[in-house]
Amino acid sequence: MATPSALDLLWGAPQRPRRGPKPSLSLERIVTEAIALADAEGLASLSMQHLAERLGCAKMALYRYVPGKTELVALMVDAAIGDPPPPAEPAGPGEPAWPAVLREWATTIFGRYRAHPWSIEATTGARPTGPHEVAWLESALTALAGTGLTGAERLDAVVLLNGHVRSLVQVTAAGQEDLEGEVARQIGTALSAHADRYPQVVAAFADGPGPAGRDNALNFGIDRILDGLAVLIAERAAGPPPDRGR
Amino acid sequence: MATPSALDLLWGAPQRPRRGPKPSLSLERIVTEAIALADAEGLASLSMQHLAERLGCAKMALYRYVPGKTELVALMVDAAIGDPPPPAEPAGPGEPAWPAVLREWATTIFGRYRAHPWSIEATTGARPTGPHEVAWLESALTALAGTGLTGAERLDAVVLLNGHVRSLVQVTAAGQEDLEGEVARQIGTALSAHADRYPQVVAAFADGPGPAGRDNALNFGIDRILDGLAVLIAERAAGPPPDRGR
DNA sequence: CCTTAACTGTGTCTGTCGGACGCTAATTAG
DNA sequence: CTAATTAGCGTCCGACAGACACAGTTAAGG
Numbered sequence: 001m002a003t004p005s006a007l008d009l010l011w012g013a014p015q016r017p018r019r020g021p022k023p024s025l026s027l028e029r030i031v032t033e034a035i036a037l038a039d040a041e042g043l044a045s046l047s048m049q050h051l052a053e054r055l056g057c058a059k060m061a062l063y064r065y066v067p068g069k070t071e072l073v074a075l076m077v078d079a080a081i082g083d084p085p086p087p088a089e090p091a092g093p094g095e096p097a098w099p100a101v102l103r104e105w106a107t108t109i110f111g112r113y114r115a116h117p118w119s120i121e122a123t124t125g126a127r128p129t130g131p132h133e134v135a136w137l138e139s140a141l142t143a144l145a146g147t148g149l150t151g152a153e154r155l156d157a158v159v160l161l162n163g164h165v166r167s168l169v170q171v172t173a174a175g176q177e178d179l180e181g182e183v184a185r186q187i188g189t190a191l192s193a194h195a196d197r198y199p200q201v202v203a204a205f206a207d208g209p210g211p212a213g214r215d216n217a218l219n220f221g222i223d224r225i226l227d228g229l230a231v232l233i234a235e236r237a238a239g240p241p242p243d244r245g246r
Numbered sequence: 247m248a249t250p251s252a253l254d255l256l257w258g259a260p261q262r263p264r265r266g267p268k269p270s271l272s273l274e275r276i277v278t279e280a281i282a283l284a285d286a287e288g289l290a291s292l293s294m295q296h297l298a299e300r301l302g303c304a305k306m307a308l309y310r311y312v313p314g315k316t317e318l319v320a321l322m323v324d325a326a327i328g329d330p331p332p333p334a335e336p337a338g339p340g341e342p343a344w345p346a347v348l349r350e351w352a353t354t355i356f357g358r359y360r361a362h363p364w365s366i367e368a369t370t371g372a373r374p375t376g377p378h379e380v381a382w383l384e385s386a387l388t389a390l391a392g393t394g395l396t397g398a399e400r401l402d403a404v405v406l407l408n409g410h411v412r413s414l415v416q417v418t419a420a421g422q423e424d425l426e427g428e429v430a431r432q433i434g435t436a437l438s439a440h441a442d443r444y445p446q447v448v449a450a451f452a453d454g455p456g457p458a459g460r461d462n463a464l465n466f467g468i469d470r471i472l473d474g475l476a477v478l479i480a481e482r483a484a485g486p487p488p489d490r491g492r
Numbered sequence: 493c494c495t496t497a498a499c500t501g502t503g504t505c506t507g508t509c510g511g512a513c514g515c516t517a518a519t520t521a522g
Numbered sequence: 523c524t525a526a527t528t529a530g531c532g533t534c535c536g537a538c539a540g541a542c543a544c545a546g547t548t549a550a551g552g
């Protein structure tokens with residue numbers, strides 16, 4: 001049998017072969033257990049050997065279901081990301097709907113990524129896209145459909161928002177919402193020994209969280225992005241594209 | 247000799263030992279060649295064996311200079327990122343300086359990342375921070391020093407901008423500036439077979455690049471972020487923090 | 493000068509990894 | 523019943539990071 005490609009596994013319907021012994025495993029169970037293993041011990045500990053032991057079979061048996069580890073990880077990522085939530089309600093009666101929807105979208109997908117931190121490191125670089133991922137894209141694009149933005153601009157906006165969420169998942173460790181503390185810990189002792197070379201860094205860390213309490217870094221970025229999008233949408237609504245010189 | 251830690255290697259001065267044979271290699275040369283190797287063949291092909299062959303020594307000789315591969319990669323990243331450029335000129339005489347400076351900052355660091363694409367995948371997750379990286383942070387924070395933003399807000403703003411740049415480096419392949427084409431290629435054939443399930447995605451791709459030509463995805467994101475920051479800065483300038491309900 | 497401590501280079505070994513190949517047994521179409 | 527097709531898996535391979543011990547080299551201390 002020609003092993004199915006990653007795209008077939010992600011998008012294709014499970015097809016039962018006609019002859020031969022019945023499989024004792026299923027693709028779904030393999031992916032589920034692999035996700036559980038990666039959640040518990042990290043992506044580095046996810047080896048075919050470990051996974052096979054957990055499943056109670058030999059290592060090479062897995063290759064009857066999955067052509068290689070790369071494809072397995074792609075399946076894990078798409079399964080872990082899950083389905084997008086239903087669109088959120090607008091903030092007020094007269095308010096446009098898209099900011100609230102996109103905010104909800106961003107915080108929800110942030111939670112999904114955070115629940116499976118390995119999914120970030122597993123998705124660096126080009127890779128086949130799964131149906132769940134496209135569903136999230138569809139969901140965000142739907143929120144932006146009413147605005148006057150170009151198709152390419154809508155795509156860019158979603159990529160911008162998604163990139164912010166992903167980069168924050170990446171930098172914050174598993175337990176922390178506190179970005180500044182995380183950065184401070186990373187820079188840490190080395191900075192204190194060279195404080196004179198980096199006065200602005202020292203000043204920024206020394207400065208308090210500000211008068212109005214403080215949103216965390218995730219919400220700060222979401223707010224700025226949504227504000228920036230609102231500016232562009234208002235421009236588009238005001239008149240034909242002014243081609244403002246940058 | 248106790249092998250120096252990653253932070254010592256990144257921040258410490260090179261100290262010559264008193265006795266023993268002179269080293270035939272140098273940390274600088276090792277890092278330089280490792281970067282060249284990763285540039286040419288990718289991070290996956292960077293093994294201690296390969297690097298030793300390139301340097302004309304045995305594999306284990308490298309461990310006299312670097313405690314492990316992890317630390318080597320950290321050194322590579324910090325060296326590859328280099329020094330930040332001098333601050334850019336403001337756009338006009340009456341204009342505030344920070345948008346132009348941050349725009350220049352973002353496009354320049356984008357170029358650095360793109361020149362060494364492996365630096366993105368090498369920097370996922372927590373890791374020791376090097377002096378060059380802190381210098382870039384210092385540079386961006388200096389640009390934001392004049393604004394009324396809190397220290398934490400300034401940090402969040404830089405993280406936001408840097409995250410956007412990094413996520414775009416990640417998604418665009420080595421040759422492409424064209425994000426939409428890249429995404430389209432990844433989704434590709436699978437989407438066309440399920441076009442009915444994702445009408446907004448299809449619509450966004452079908453729509454043209456818009457009336458005014460089109461900035462690429464990098465500039466789109468930078469523009470939105472800078473616009474969003476401008477809104478916040480204007481709020482801060484207008485009066486004491488209004489604690490606007492989100 | 494010589495002794496000796498410290499340091500560099502490296503050959504060898506181990507454990508782990510992803511994956512190729514081919515064998516055997518089970519199941520079903522004809 | 524027979525043959526085709528499939529699943530499970532034992533065995534092997536090459537590549538990897540790194541531990542460890544040993545030999546050769548250099549400079550400090552007498």
